[in-house]
Amino acid sequence: xxxxxxxxxxxxxxxxxxxxxxxxxxxxxxxxxxxxxxxxxxxxxxxxxxxxxxxxxxxxxxxxxxxxxxxxxxxxxxxxxxxxxxxxxxxxxxxxxxxxxxxxxxxxxxxxxxxxxxxxxxxxxxxxxxxxxxxxxxxxxxxxxxxxxxxxxxxxxxxxxxxxxxxxxxxxxxxxxxxxxxxxxxxxxxxxxxxxxxxxxxxxxxxxxxxxxxxxxxxxxxxxxxxxxxxxxxxxxxxxxxxxxxxxxxxxxxxxxxxxxxxxxxxxxxxxxxxxxxxxxxxxxxxxxxxxxxxxxxxxxxxxxxxxxxxxxxxxxxxxxxxxxxxxxxxxxxxxxxxxxxxxxxxxxxxxxxxxxxxxxxxxxxxxxxxxxxxxxxxxxxxxxxxxxxxxxxxxxxxxxxxxxxxxxxxxxxxxxxxxxxxxxxxxxxxxxxxxxxxxxxxxxxxxxxxxxxxxxxxxxxxxxxxxxxxxxxxxxxxxxxxxxxxxxxxxxxxxxxxxxxxxxxxxxxxxxxxxxxxxxxxxxxxxxxxxxxxxxxxxxxxxxxxxxxxxxxxxxxxxxxxxxxxxxxxxxxxxxxxxxxxxxxxxxxxxxxxxxxxxxxxxxxxxxxxxxxxxxxxxxxxxxxxxxxxxxxxxxxxxxxxxx
Amino acid sequence: xxxxxxxxxxxxxxxxxxxxxxxxxxxxxxxxxxxxxxxxxxxxxxxxxxxxxxxxxxxxxxxxxxxxxxxxxxxxxxxxxxxxxxxxxxxxxxxxxxxxxxxxxxxxxxxxxxxxxxxxxxxxxxxxxxxxx
Numbered sequence: 001x002x003x004x005x006x007x008x009x010x011x012x013x014x015x016x017x018x019x020x021x022x023x024x025x026x027x028x029x030x031x032x033x034x035x036x037x038x039x040x041x042x043x044x045x046x047x048x049x050x051x052x053x054x055x056x057x058x059x060x061x062x063x064x065x066x067x068x069x070x071x072x073x074x075x076x077x078x079x080x081x082x083x084x085x086x087x088x089x090x091x092x093x094x095x096x097x098x099x100x101x102x103x104x105x106x107x108x109x110x111x112x113x114x115x116x117x118x119x120x121x122x123x124x125x126x127x128x129x130x131x132x133x134x135x136x137x138x139x140x141x142x143x144x145x146x147x148x149x150x151x152x153x154x155x156x157x158x159x160x161x162x163x164x165x166x167x168x169x170x171x172x173x174x175x176x177x178x179x180x181x182x183x184x185x186x187x188x189x190x191x192x193x194x195x196x197x198x199x200x201x202x203x204x205x206x207x208x209x210x211x212x213x214x215x216x217x218x219x220x221x222x223x224x225x226x227x228x229x230x231x232x233x234x235x236x237x238x239x240x241x242x243x244x245x246x247x248x249x250x251x252x253x254x255x256x257x258x259x260x261x262x263x264x265x266x267x268x269x270x271x272x273x274x275x276x277x278x279x280x281x282x283x284x285x286x287x288x289x290x291x292x293x294x295x296x297x298x299x300x301x302x303x304x305x306x307x308x309x310x311x312x313x314x315x316x317x318x319x320x321x322x323x324x325x326x327x328x329x330x331x332x333x334x335x336x337x338x339x340x341x342x343x344x345x346x347x348x349x350x351x352x353x354x355x356x357x358x359x360x361x362x363x364x365x366x367x368x369x370x371x372x373x374x375x376x377x378x379x380x381x382x383x384x385x386x387x388x389x390x391x392x393x394x395x396x397x398x399x400x401x402x403x404x405x406x407x408x409x410x411x412x413x414x415x416x417x418x419x420x421x422x423x424x425x426x427x428x429x430x431x432x433x434x435x436x437x438x439x440x441x442x443x444x445x446x447x448x449x450x451x452x453x454x455x456x457x458x459x460x461x462x463x464x465x466x467x468x469x470x471x472x473x474x475x476x477x478x479x480x481x482x483x484x485x486x487x488x489x490x491x492x493x494x495x496x497x498x499x500x501x502x503x504x505x506x507x508x509x510x511x512x513x514x515x516x517x518x519x520x521x522x523x524x525x526x527x528x529x530x531x532x533x534x535x536x537x538x539x540x541x542x543x544x545x546x547x548x549x550x551x552x553x554x555x556x557x558x559x560x561x562x563x564x565x566x567x568x569x570x571x572x573x574x575x576x577x578x579x580x581x582x583x584x585x586x587x588x589x590x591x592x593x594x595x596x597x598x599x600x601x602x603x604x605x606x607x608x609x610x611x612x613x614x615x616x617x618x619x620x621x622x623x624x625x626x627x628x629x630x631x632x633x634x635x636x637x638x639x640x641x642x643x644x645x
Numbered sequence: 646x647x648x649x650x651x652x653x654x655x656x657x658x659x660x661x662x663x664x665x666x667x668x669x670x671x672x673x674x675x676x677x678x679x680x681x682x683x684x685x686x687x688x689x690x691x692x693x694x695x696x697x698x699x700x701x702x703x704x705x706x707x708x709x710x711x712x713x714x715x716x717x718x719x720x721x722x723x724x725x726x727x728x729x730x731x732x733x734x735x736x737x738x739x740x741x742x743x744x745x746x747x748x749x750x751x752x753x754x755x756x757x758x759x760x761x762x763x764x765x766x767x768x769x770x771x772x773x774x775x776x777x778x
Binding site: 245249253255625629 | 753
């Protein structure tokens with residue numbers, strides 16, 4: 001036995017076979033045509049049994065029974081006509097309704113007249129008509145007219161000749177009952193079919209309605225989310241301002257008091273004030289980290305890729321990080337391969353990531369060694385820059401390594417209380433590197449040390465570095481400066497007491513006027529600190545100067561005499577002899593009295609340098625800007641006395 | 646001695662920045678809002694302006710725009726100072742004509758480095774000032 005759903009499926013396929021393509025997709029028309037097709041498929045099947053019975057019952061069936069049969073069979077022709085002829089569906093439907101009325105009244109006229117058991121079929125006419133055509137005004141009028149006129153014709157023919165009696169009325173009982181059953185079955189079937197269609201369509205409608213609601217809800221939540229995100233960004237900007245303003249005062253005043261205390265020699269206050277200042281700066285760095293992470297989460301972190309020289313970058317990093325690394329009695333080694341060249345990266349963000357790794361290494365290593373190494377490496381036909389920060393510090397257990405790059409995760413709370421920090425730095429650094437299409441990986445063993453490795457593509461895959469650079473409004477400098485404006489290193493550990501002679505910087509050694517031609521100039525650098533010698537050598541040789549490095553005063557005079565350099569950079573604090581006496585010797589020596597000497601010191605010795613005949617003064621800590629600008633300034637000025645106040 | 650004009654609405658920030666700059670040999674003058682800052686720039690002709698971006702009604706960007714639009718003050722370098730470190734603020738400040746940008750709280754060494762770079766054309770001013778002294 002076929003299941004109902006299978007029967008239904010077969011029925012649907014049959015209806016589909018006759019469904020003209022022009023109605024598909026139009027829900028309302030398709031529903032009407034579907035009703036038309038199903039009633040036309042089953043109408044003759046259901047009513048033909050009556051015709052056949054009449055052929056047997058009626059002693060003289062010719063010609064009225066075959067005419068009835070032909071009329072009923074005609075419904076099948078409508079099926080084909082809808083599918084295969086260009087006749088309008090509405091016209092066909094009205095003709096079909098007329099044919100139905102004809103068949104009913106023809107049968108009723110010949111079998112029982114006004115009391116015919118077939119008359120009840122008339123009830124299905126308006127029903128079917130509205131199924132086929134919908135209850136439009138035109139349909140109503142047309143159907144009423146068809147029924148009315150046909151009934152009129154039926155009645156008129158009765159008036160003018162009465163009803164013929166082929167079979168006596170009382171003998172029509174069996175056929176009458178069969179007709180009633182079949183008519184009921186037919187209406188039943190049509191009604192169920194209609195109900196099914198309505199149900200499925202209203203289901204569809206509900207589904208569409210639900211989707212519409214969902215869409216509306218989604219749109220609203222999207223707008224809400226965007227608004228919330230905007231509010232979050234605004235809140236962050238505001239919070240940043242509100243937090244930084246009081247921090248500004250805390251850090252600023254503590255540093256003023258620190259300077260006062262240093263000048264007045266109030267040693268016991270110095271360490272307290274240093275703690276206030278350090279705490280303020282720590283708080284500031286946390287605020288900055290939180291802001292950075294929020295910016296990344298809000299998708300607001302902007303990337304400024306530029307092609308930058310790694311050698312320069314490393315110099316800056318070294319300058320910034322060295323004091324921080326050596327503080328815990330650590331050695332600081334920098335290894336760089338010769339072929340480093342360039343990288344497409346956001347200098348600020350890369351610096352932030354590298355300095356963060358170095359800061360961690362410095363924090364967790366005592367009496368050990370921190371190594372920063374750079375190399376260029378070919379992987380899968382792409383060039384990568386590998387930056388590795390290795391230390392010999394406390395190390396990280398395998399288990400804790402997994403948690404390292406999550407926000408607010410330090411290896412454990414004991415670490416946090418011992419070493420401080422927000423636990424945001426590594427996560428932030430990792431995200432920054434990921435923004436630049438790179439990553440940070442870690443290798444570590446407890447008690448042995450840790451190595452963090454940044455891997456970055458050397459060339460930006462997007463290839464639009466220049467384009468992005470042009471998006472960035474260049475910093476306009478009055479000076480035809482040879483520097484990018486943002487290369488001034490960000491210092492993690494601003495130590496104001498080292499900057500006591502910054503006024504010298506302002507007074508004596510402003511930034512360079514133009515890039516000089518340095519090909520022939522020789523500079524002798526005399527300092528017992530080898531890191532200063534190396535740094536100066538690296539900076540100056542890149543600028544085209546020839547350099548001679550000397551680490552003691554005795555050798556210094558000999559070399560200055562023999563080489564007659566253009567400049568001497570002379571540290572004041574030298575073991576065994578001080579810089580002043582060496583300056584004096586140089587100035588009194590007939591061979592080299594005209595050599596320009598720039599004094600180098602952490603102390604404010606500008607006045608004395610001027611008095612003793614030095615040509616300039618460079619404040620420590622030494623960096624590229626100070627060194628270059630001091631030398632270039634010296635080239636321009638006649639003597640330091642001219643500008644001495 | 647360089648003459649620096651600090652345009653900053655927060656008295657505490659003015660005080661701190663002013664004292665620290667004076668200690669390093671700068672002659673520092675102050676203005677508390679945009680309009681008086683623009684006026685001061687015209688009258689005292691500072692060597693450099695430190696401009697707080699988050700000023701009251703007229704913000705630092707607008708004040709900078711006006712200073713840079715006036716031929717009498719257009720050549721004075723302006724460093725924008727703002728408490729927010731968002732890149733967009735930096736871009737805005739530079740678009741307004743600021744010559745450089747720094748964030749607050751001031752990292753004095755970094756700010757001095759930036760001032761240093763911008764004060765170069767003042768070398769003649771400085772020498773004449775020195776001669777005058």
